[in-house]
Amino acid sequence: MEEPGRRRSVRLEDIAQRVGVSRSEVSRVLNNRLREGRSVGVEKQQHIRRVAQELGYQPNKAAQNLAQGRTDTIGLVVEPGGDYELSPHYHEIIGALTGTLSEFGLQLLLHSWKDNAADSLAQLARARSCDLLVLTDMRTDDPRPALLRAMNQPFVIRGTALEPESLAVGMDNHAVGKLAVEYLAGWGHRRIFFQNIGRDFRAGEGRYQGYLDACRGLGLEQSARYEDRVWGEEGLYAYTRSLFTQPDPPTAIFASDELGALGVLRALSDLGKRVPEDVSVLTCLNARFMRRILPTTTTILVRQHEVAAEVGRTVGRLLSGEPVERKQYYLSPLLEERGSCAPPAA
Missing domain, CATH: 3.40.50.2300 (Response regulator)
Structure with missing residues (x-):
């Protein structure tokens, strides 16, 4: 029962009744899942969006993601050292990615592997718990990009890519x-x-x-x-x-x-x-x-923090539907002189 004085949230049925179309059609328009040649025309689409705005409709994010096959989760794949210790540079990477992704409404999932990268990664990809994976610490013979491509799992590399068709952001x-x-x-x-x-x-x-x-x-x-x-x-x-x-x-x-x-x-x-x-x-x-x-x-x-932040922005733009050229992007190193270098002793 609805609580007295509490305003009921606007539902898709309310918009459908006002416009005179089915609930499913309203859902398709508001979730941008239009069917070519079968959906309502442009004027009706605009009418649906206008009514949704007038009524103050707020989409259910969980339901919307389920309908779109989205999780709004990005996986960062890391390789820990002995006793599952992470190197200091992961402090920069995790912090920058978490902050930058949150600006796009995305969250970060940390996934570590110890013995078999391929099996661990395949299990993660099959679960479809992440919209995209970020690979880091790339090896010269790294099997992960080919594996993820074969499984149709989107990924971005923080580092240097093996192939020119991969999207990667790294240090030169x-x-x-x-x-x-x-x-x-x-x-x-x-x-x-x-x-x-x-x-x-x-x-x-x-x-x-x-x-x-x-x-x-x-x-x-x-x-x-x-x-x-x-x-x-x-x-x-x-x-x-x-x-x-x-x-x-x-x-x-x-x-x-x-x-x-x-x-x-x-x-x-x-x-x-x-x-x-x-x-x-x-x-x-x-x-x-x-x-x-x-x-x-x-x-x-x-510039670990800056590289990771740029990876986060690239991922955010990519999942927002913006065009992103698939290539290797590099940041250049910077020198910070602090007095530990001098001419050799005579």
Whole structure:
């Protein structure tokens, strides 16, 4: 029974009765599911929308989504590390995506996989619980895009795509690798140690190619050193110490992320090496909160928050029906100088 004094919400039947058409026809017009050659004409469609507005009709979002096959949910597919830990850059990605998607009335679902990406992703796609999936941390032989295409599951890549027909938004990692070498060489360094994320990642391969191009252009092929099999704070701590037991140790070190840079700085401190007087240190800033931990370390900003926000806007426009060209979009890295680099010691 309707409560006294409480206004009943306007139903599709009310609009249908006022206009003189069926309830189903009103539903099709208001949900933009018109049948070519079988729906009411343009004037009647306009009449339906006008009456709906006059009566103050508010669509039931859940019912509308059910009718349209929509969930208004976007899935972010992540790969956790040991003990299901997420790297600092996910802090930026999740925050930016959640905020940007909410502006389009969309919500974010976090989906993680541990052992078998293909099986986990196929299960998610079959459930049809997401309108679109966002893939991140792309591998050089990543099977996920082909799998999702075969299952007719829409997706957008946060990173570098494997194929030109994929829609992707990412950081120009070739530019990151090139900038790191050129910046340190600009201070006069030739014995540069470049630590990279694994080349099995598209980002790592991009940085490696940028590193090679810079070394060739500057004649550093023999003096620069490269490594991508060591990572993390403890890994870089031990490796940095080992570098200074060898002839011609580096005068400048590039660490691929903040945790690696912490290991480098600890090792140099334990070795009695001053930064930047004895050794210059450069790293990438993936998470903005890490500035508090590395306040005086010069960084290359890979703009994780901005990349993820642009992914969110792209997804929102796509699901709103706006035309979006399916191609690779890149943001460029930015350099933030904070005093950890200087000319090599005489």
